[in-house]
Amino acid sequence: MSRNWVAVASAEHVRLGRGQGFMQVCHGKAAPLKRIQPGDRVVYYSPATEFRGNDRLQSFTAIGVVRDGLAYQADIGGGFSPFRRSVDWHTAEEAPIKPLVGRLQFTTTRSNWGFQLRFGLFEISAHDMAMIAAAMDASAPSSAGTSRSYGPIREELRDESRPAG
Template sequence: MIRITKYWIGVASLDHVRSGVAGGFSQLCHGKEAPLKRMKPGDWLGYYSPKQALNTDEKCQRFTAIGRVKGSEIYPFAMSETFVPYRKDIDFFPDAKQVPLHAISQLEAWQKYRSSLRYGHFEIDKDFFLVLAKRMGLPMKYES
């Protein structure tokens, strides 16, 4: 059975995205397992960061990272005795350029997704992903 590649957006503050990129993992929706289960090996994930840091109001409003799901394993990671979020390994493109939301917000392709940002994780179509990937500087071809 051939599996179709899916394309996703995760929403997280820039400080959290940077931690994930540095560690090669995704942690979505405050550490919930369910969004990670939806992503399969070979899928693509782009991150949008509305804020600079979780506990501030300082805006970021940029697409800040992009990468490919490496494996199917979802694992708990104890950040403290009381907070054990779930993670999934991602192969991030380390030289991705940040793309301001206003640079793509006028695109028709984005209009159907803008209200989805509040969900923290959602699927996008390949065409919009390719626009985003190109603007973020990904040098590779994308195959389903």
């Protein structure tokens, strides 16, 4: 059974990984990546645009599915060899978290829900992943080579936001 994960990194680092088909968490540590399995879904949350930046981007910046294979080590020079996992990234727009706070299960269970973002990787429910995908207007390649959209989820969210009556 597939699991759903939120990974945390600056948007600049997420864009690099998205462009090259990989994910990396916790400054390249291997242990967190061992929790993730092929077929698991991952979404990146970026607190800032740049690493150690102080802007408040606070947005989901990439969403995808982990490919087959294990974590691998990449030699990027300067003595830094982070561990990575290969990911098929979906087509998606960046989406701010603030409109979803209180609607995502991981933000309603505790008053200090943002604390878990400090761990760099944590599991979320399928409900939360679907809401985030809808907010990002995400679509994934299907086996036929076309895009599969999360349209029904977006419509459900739109219906929820309409006044009753």
